[in-house]
Amino acid sequence: MFIETETTPNPASLKFLPGQPVMSKGTREFATPESAEASPLAQAIFDTGEVVNVFFGSDFVTVTAAPGANWTDLKPQVLAILLDHFVSQAPLFAPGTAGGIAVPPEEDGMLVEERDEDADIIAQINELLETRVRPAVAGDGGDIQYRGYRDGVVHLQMQGACSGCPSSTATLKHGIEGLLKHYVPEVVEVRAA
Structure with a gap:
């Protein structure tokens, strides 16, 4: 599996494209480690300690690095987490959580x-x-x-x-x-x- 990355207009954020759907409908943003508990993938990305936001789109994951974080070091970590997740076909959301779509x-x-x-x-x-x-x-x-x-x-x-x-x-x-x-x-x- 190959995961592409794209820069965004926000220099603190990178867009990761796993080449397959991420969200079947809607979007989901995790702005805190506590909110990321609903998603093992988002939680693993926050666990790097250098992330302040994880966003799931239809076919991409956007990660925003914390102030002072270096993408040269962080990017390989995020790629490894994403690769493990998508290759193992793990669920995007923990059972019993309100995953799936953006909060109305x-x-x-x-x-x-x-x-x-x-x-x-x-x-x-x-x-x-x-x-x-x-x-x-x-x-x-x-x-x-x-x-x-x-x-x-x-x-x-x-x-x-x-x-x-x-x-x-x-x-x-x-x-x-x-x-x-x-x-x-x-x-x-x-x-x-």
Whole structure:
């Protein structure tokens, strides 16, 4: 088995492509060692002691190194962990955990209270995020989660390589905000959640 790696716009993150599906649907981010207990793979990567984020996409794993960590030393460790996992066909999630998909926004307390009269606007926003934004962000080793819409303001959360990326603010403000404003005139601003 050969695992490819790609750089991301975030210099602290690398994208690992095992050449097979990672998540059958959705995405999953582990921002702490405690959250990684749901996944033996994520836990093993955190156990290197030099990782601050692990993100599972459809066909990739993005790993963000801790400040001061050296990818020259860390990359072979992560590759060995990934290789062992995928060759052994071990389960991605521990039995009885809430693996599989990203935590819905209403479960993490970040959802902006929405109004029923905004349903059409929200549907347009989500359609654009799914068809135009998510594929581009996944190409950079991350994901974007919709967190709500109210009074012209869209709340989004960057994940994976995109969550700590130096260019994430520019991506939100100039890229995503411009796209949403163009196609959904009711949108006046995009904010990071």
